[in-house]
Amino acid sequence: xxxxxxxxxxxxxxxxxxxxxxxxxxxxxxxxxxxxxxxxxxxxxxxxxxxxxxxxxxxxxxxxxxxxxxxxxxxxxxxxxxxxxxxxxxxxxxxxxxxxxxxxxxxxxxxxxxxxxxxxxxxxxxxxxxxxxxxxxxxxxxxxxxxxxxxxxxxxxxxxxxxxxxxxxxxxxxxxxxxxxxxxxxxxxxxxxxxxxxxxxxxxxxxxxxxxxxxxxxxxxxxxxxxxxxxxxxxxxxxxxxxxxxxxxxxxxxxxxxxxxxxxxxxxxxxxxxxxxxxxxxxxxxxxxxxxxxxxxxxxxxxxxxxxxxxxxxxxxxxxxxxxxxxxxxxxxxxxxxxxxxxxxxxxxxxxxxxxxxxxxxxxxxxxxxxxxxxxxxxxxxxxxxxxxxxxxxxxxxxxxxxxxxxxxxxxxxxxxxxxxxxxxxxxxxxxxxxxxxxxxxxxxxxxxxxxxxxxxxxxxxxxxxxxxxxxxxxxxxxxxxxxxxxxxxxxxxxxxxxxxxxxxxxxxxxxxxxxxxxxxxxxxxxxxxxxxxxxxxxxxxxxxxxxxxxxxxxxxxxxxxxxxxxxxxxxxxxxxxxxxxxxxxxxxxxxxxxxxxxxxxxxxxxxxxxxxxxxxxxxxxxxxxxxxx
Numbered sequence: 001x002x003x004x005x006x007x008x009x010x011x012x013x014x015x016x017x018x019x020x021x022x023x024x025x026x027x028x029x030x031x032x033x034x035x036x037x038x039x040x041x042x043x044x045x046x047x048x049x050x051x052x053x054x055x056x057x058x059x060x061x062x063x064x065x066x067x068x069x070x071x072x073x074x075x076x077x078x079x080x081x082x083x084x085x086x087x088x089x090x091x092x093x094x095x096x097x098x099x100x101x102x103x104x105x106x107x108x109x110x111x112x113x114x115x116x117x118x119x120x121x122x123x124x125x126x127x128x129x130x131x132x133x134x135x136x137x138x139x140x141x142x143x144x145x146x147x148x149x150x151x152x153x154x155x156x157x158x159x160x161x162x163x164x165x166x167x168x169x170x171x172x173x174x175x176x177x178x179x180x181x182x183x184x185x186x187x188x189x190x191x192x193x194x195x196x197x198x199x200x201x202x203x204x205x206x207x208x209x210x211x212x213x214x215x216x217x218x219x220x221x222x223x224x225x226x227x228x229x230x231x232x233x234x235x236x237x238x239x240x241x242x243x244x245x246x247x248x249x250x251x252x253x254x255x256x257x258x259x260x261x262x263x264x265x266x267x268x269x270x271x272x273x274x275x276x277x278x279x280x281x282x283x284x285x286x287x288x289x290x291x292x293x294x295x296x297x298x299x300x301x302x303x304x305x306x307x308x309x310x311x312x313x314x315x316x317x318x319x320x321x322x323x324x325x326x327x328x329x330x331x332x333x334x335x336x337x338x339x340x341x342x343x344x345x346x347x348x349x350x351x352x353x354x355x356x357x358x359x360x361x362x363x364x365x366x367x368x369x370x371x372x373x374x375x376x377x378x379x380x381x382x383x384x385x386x387x388x389x390x391x392x393x394x395x396x397x398x399x400x401x402x403x404x405x406x407x408x409x410x411x412x413x414x415x416x417x418x419x420x421x422x423x424x425x426x427x428x429x430x431x432x433x434x435x436x437x438x439x440x441x442x443x444x445x446x447x448x449x450x451x452x453x454x455x456x457x458x459x460x461x462x463x464x465x466x467x468x469x470x471x472x473x474x475x476x477x478x479x480x481x482x483x484x485x486x487x488x489x490x491x492x493x494x495x496x497x498x499x500x501x502x503x504x505x506x507x508x509x510x511x512x513x514x515x516x517x518x519x520x521x522x523x524x525x526x527x528x529x530x531x532x533x534x535x536x537x538x539x540x541x542x543x544x545x546x547x548x549x550x551x552x553x554x555x556x557x558x559x560x561x562x563x564x565x566x567x568x569x570x571x572x573x574x575x576x577x578x579x580x581x582x583x584x585x586x587x588x589x590x591x592x593x594x595x596x597x598x599x600x601x602x603x604x605x606x607x608x609x610x611x612x613x614x615x616x617x618x619x620x621x622x623x624x625x626x627x628x629x630x
Contacts, residue, residue, distance in 0.1 A: 034062040034141035034154075038227035043067055043092035044139035045154050048100075050147025052155070057212050058100065059153040062141045067092045067133035074098065081105065082127035093131040101130050104511075107518060111178050111185045111509065115247035117236040118173035122189070125169065125203075128231060129159055129215075138231040143214075156214040159204065160230045163196075163219060168235025170196035175238075176251045178520070188509030188520040202507075390553070391594050415550035417469055418561060418591035420568055422575075424542040428583035433529065433540040436584070437501075439494055442481070444582065445542065446489035448575055449482055452546070457567040460560050467564045469547040475516030480544040481526050483515030484508075498537055505536045548591070565590045 035044040042064060049061035067090035070078065074095045078086045081102040093101075105123055112118045129139065143156035170193070176185040186193060193199035197219070204215030220230045238247040239254030249256040268275035360367040388394055396403050409416075424445065426436040453476075456463045468476030478487075484504040485491040493500070504513035505527075508520040515521060523530070529540030548565070551557035572588040579586040 034144055035064050035136050035139065037064055038136045038140070038229075040134045040137060041067055041090065042134075042136040044136045044141055044157070046092050046097075047094045048096050049151035049153045050149035052145070052147070052153070058096070059147065059155070059213055060097065062144050062152055062154050063092075064136060066090075067135070070094075077102070078127075078131060082123060082131070086127070086131065090133040091131045092133060092135040097130055101126060107511065107514065108189055108509075110519065111188050112173060112176055114179065114185075115172065115176040115238055115251040117238040117240055117245040117247055117252075118176050118185075120236045120245055121165075121169040121172050124233060125161070125165075128233065132231070137227075137229045140225070140228060142216075154213055156216065158216045158218055158225075160220060160225055160228050161200070161217060162230040162232035163221075165232055165235045166196040166200055166217070168237065170199045172236060172238045172247075172252075173199075175253060176247070183522055183524070187522070188507075191507050410552070415552060418548040418550045418565070420546040420548060420565065420590045421588060422544045422572060423587045424544075424579065425540060425585050425587075426583065427585045435538050435540065436542050437481075437537055437539055439492070439497060441542075441582070441584070442492055442497070443489055444578070445480075445544075446482055446487075446492070448578075449478070449480060449487075449544070452568065452571060455567060455571060457560075457563045460563045462560055462564050464546065464564070467548050467561045469549050470517070472517055475518075477517050477519070477547040478515070478544065479521060479525055479547070480515075481542060482544075483521050483526075484513050487516055502536055550591075562592055565592045569593070 043066070044062070044064060045060040046063040046065070047061050048058040051058060069090050074091075075087065077095060077098045078091065078093075081098060105126065108122055109119060112122060129135075132138075138160040140158045140160075141154050141156075142158060143154075144152045145155050147153040170190075173189065174184070174186055177183070178185040178188060186199070189203075190199040191202040193202055197217075200217035204217050206212075206214045218225075236242075236245040237254070238245075238252035240246050246252075247255055270278040273281070392403070392406070424436055424441075426434045428434060453464050464476055468478075470476050475487075481501075482489075484501060485497075504510065504521075505523040507513060508522060513520070523536060525545070526543050527536060527539040527541065528543060530536045530538055532538065532540075546568075548561055549557075551561065569588075569590050569592070572586065572590075576586045576588075
């Protein structure tokens with residue numbers, strides 16, 4: 001009996017202790033705080049426990065346990081993703097979390113890799129948040145829900161970082177350029193944030209179509225975070241003295257060399273005019289005055305000479321008598337109107353051309369034969385004549401600096417890409433172009449782009465996949481509105497496509513808005529005319545660009561690319577009629593278009609020149625043939 005009572009007492013004490021130990025957790029859970037203990041070496045979340053929905057991504061489990069040491073394979077993955085500083089110590093993440101982290105960071109890396117400091121800070125924030133052994137010090141899980149697996153998953157948490165790190169992180173990324181669009185990377189990774197609080201908020205906000213969970217970045221001074229310590233690693237500056245993190249001048253104004261101060265030289269002024277301008281005006285005025293004086297003097301002298309000649313003639317006429325012969329006087333008076341001075345050059349030229357004309361008239365056959373022979377000899381150069389149709393060579397001298405630099409670039413990096421573009425506008429509005437976007441228009445344009453992908457050229461039998469620029473090896477680079485919807489019209493919902501489009505134009509770096517080639521699409525390069533109302537749905541033009549690989553001029557691969565462009569051009573011509581039937585206007589430009597248009601205009605100009613020369617020849621022949629000499 002005493003043993004039975006002792007056993008019952010032991011069970012009672014055990015149950016009581018368990019109740020006392022679990023009571024804080026239950027209370028904390030009711031209050032929305034799932035991270036009970038905040039201390040070094042303890043986690044706040046670990047592993048994946050399921051999804052919110054069938055289409056959502058895996059979400060982590062709330063786990064306030066002690067950080068543990070990973071296996072060797074997990075350690076290698078973590079070091080490969082986050083760097084060598086993670087090659088030792090305990091962590092709060094597993095292999096599946098690291099795989100998901102690596103996949104997401106690679107998408108951001110393609111945008112920010114130009115600036116090592118920005119990339120380091122970006123990777124450091126998410127690697128520390130996911131795997132730090134002291135995770136519970138700066139992470140507090142505030143909301144959970146039951147997953148489709150029956151386990152609890154984290155749906156919202158607070159992630160506490162110092163103001164210094166947030167500001168340094170933002171400053172290192174705010175001026176980074178994204179080469180694919182020429183705009184700032186902040187438009188893609190930060191939603192165009194103008195300060196670090198907006199930047200962190202954008203990174204943590206739950207996005208449509210399954211962005212993992214809500215991550216709040218409260219400011220340490222905004223509330224009393226009992227037991228928590230803001231994570232405060234050193235943020236790498238973009239103008240760091242460490243060459244491993246220093247960014248280029250174009251991505252970080254602080255890295256630009258300091259230019260010498262401009263010294264203002266004292267300038268000479270006469271009143272409000274600079275001395276140089278005043279001197280030029282005086283010289284011009286003096287020159288103009290001298291010119292006017294000279295011309296006036298010359299005119300006055302001519303008039304004076306004319307009056308003197310008239311007076312002499314009147315005196316001579318008055319002295320004549322009735323008995324004198326008038327013929328001699330008239331002859332001498334006429335001599336006064338003939339030139340009184342001979343020029344040596346005129347005399348020699350007159351004599352030479354007179355002899356030449358007499359010789360040609362005396363020996364016509366020899367003249368014609370000799371002329372034909374001279375023309376034939378001088379025309380031998382036509383053997384090597386070739387019509388230049390390359391627009392670059394037509395407008396730029398081969399010896400110019402620009403042509404030399406292009407030749408160097410092509411030799412070392414290959415010729416620049418061939419761009420094929422289509423421009424679709426709405427011409428149904430009589431007052432001018434109207435909004436081009438509609439559900440039916442999108443359906444037709446998705447279908448057209450699918451045709452471009454499927455069709456093959458007539459001669460070489462190549463498709464877009466064979467000639468396009470494919471940096472990832474998975475998809476061609478096609479900059480189009482279809483990229484916001486994964487290139488499939490099945491993803492365009494008749495009721496919500498407008499909201500989906502607005503979301504993607506505002507956050508093109510969101511995972512659900514990335515095209516197949518995984519590069520964010522800026523609205524400025526695929527839609528036009530929306531800036532009049534600042535509403536993307538009022539866009540007046542839809543622009544699509546197919547990027548095709550280019551090759552050395554005259555090569556076999558260039559001929560293949562041009563063959564595909566010929567097929568593309570014919571396809572676009574057919575699409576023009578389809579667009580016209582829909583009240584739309586489709587214009588396009590392919591790489592071969594400019595050369596073909598130049599050839600077309602050249603052939604037209606050649607006919608005009610030939611006809612003009614024939615008319616001039618006939619006119620000259622008739623004019624010379626009708627002239628008689630007396």
